[in-house]
Amino acid sequence: MSASHSATRTVSPVRTRALAVVGAVVLAALIWVLADPVLGVDLRTPDGPGSTTTSELALPVVIVSVAVLSLVGWGLLALLERLTGRARTVWSAIACAVVVLSLFAPLFSAGLSGGNRVALVCLHLAVGAVLIPAYRKDARQG
Secondary structure (H helix, E strand, O other): OOOOOOOOOOOOHHHHHHHHHHHHHHHHHHHHHHHHHHOOOOOEEEOOOOOOOEEEOOHHHHHHHHHHHHHHHHHHHHHHHHHOOOHHHHHHHHHHHHHHHHOHHHHHOOOOOHHHHHHHHHHHHHHHHHHHHHHHHOOOOO
16 A cells, blocks of 8 residues: 655745746736727826826836836845845735835826726836735745
């Protein structure tokens, strides 16, 4: 009679975080595709703080921006893991603050349509909703 052992397979933090980056990029691209070509929302971004003019938000800009900012978040978490035993808590607070602050432009800028505001808020929240839990999952906590 042989004993059956259930082996628990652990996924490395690197793999989890890499998948989160890919997931955030894919989700952001999907939201862009649904908003712009499918629903006909002309996605635009404010030209700067206090500006009343806007610029087109192209899909490549969304993809590159989400990828770069996802990697910056990962890098910050990795740095915090080396510097403090409370990396998860510190990083989570920073990440949540960044998401909240990122909503100011789509919510309060002049020159954006209602549909554009909704799409931009969805983009920001979706990226945060993918990255924050995934990065926290295996982050070191003292």
